[in-house]
Amino acid sequence: MRCRDRLPVIVPPLCARCGAPTVWPVSRCRECAGRRLGFASARAAVEYDDAVRRLVGGWKERGLRRIAAEAAALVVDVAPRPAVDSISFVPADGERSLRRGHHPAERLARELARRWELPLEALLSRSGSRRRQRGLTLPERRRNVRGAFRATRAVPATVCLVDDVYTSGATASAAAQALRKAGAQRVEVVCFARAVR
Numbered sequence: 001m002r003c004r005d006r007l008p009v010i011v012p013p014l015c016a017r018c019g020a021p022t023v024w025p026v027s028r029c030r031e032c033a034g035r036r037l038g039f040a041s042a043r044a045a046v047e048y049d050d051a052v053r054r055l056v057g058g059w060k061e062r063g064l065r066r067i068a069a070e071a072a073a074l075v076v077d078v079a080p081r082p083a084v085d086s087i088s089f090v091p092a093d094g095e096r097s098l099r100r101g102h103h104p105a106e107r108l109a110r111e112l113a114r115r116w117e118l119p120l121e122a123l124l125s126r127s128g129s130r131r132r133q134r135g136l137t138l139p140e141r142r143r144n145v146r147g148a149f150r151a152t153r154a155v156p157a158t159v160c161l162v163d164d165v166y167t168s169g170a171t172a173s174a175a176a177q178a179l180r181k182a183g184a185q186r187v188e189v190v191c192f193a194r195a196v197r
């Protein structure tokens with residue numbers, strides 16, 4: 001990712017809640033107003049445009065270990081270090097990641113944990129198998145991931161939850177909700193890329 005300078009870095013002003021780029025700094029925006037979100041805030045380093053989509057595709061399909069380090073460096077440049085007890089990640093979707101053998105969210109969380117000097121903890125698992133989120137409408141996405149995650153161990157009071165891509169926020173919200181149900185008081189989401197409407 002030496003083409004870093006060409007990546008569409010997300011810059012303020014942002015929605016303080018969901019991290020969408022906005023015209024002025026706002027505490028909630030058109031995208032997240034009226035939505036119940038399991039997390040307190042979400043931040044991402046780059047916009048999920050076609051170039052980033054291809055990059056993340058290669059990361060998912062072929063591993064491309066160095067991308068995790070480059071992505072983490074970019075996230076650290078763009079997003080402030082969250083004030084949390086530990087860092088975790090959205091767990092892999094069983095069959096698909098077993099087939100591929102790598103999980104970008106975990107890799108990214110591992111790199112961020114090192115840079116931010118936070119303990120990395122695998123706190124969540126998926127319960128049951130669901131349809132893929134891709135191609136679903138927003139209400140379908142929300143329904144599809146509802147109850148899709150559960151905590152597998154004791155959860156600290158504050159957690160940074162990492163995923164590779166934030167699309168509708170439905171997955172991050174459902175995973176954050178599972179952490180909250182298991183005792184987390186605040187969940188801050190950090191992703192590499194974010195869809196911008």
Ligand SMILES: [Zn+2]
Nearest residue numbers: 015018029032
């Ligand atoms: Zn928002």
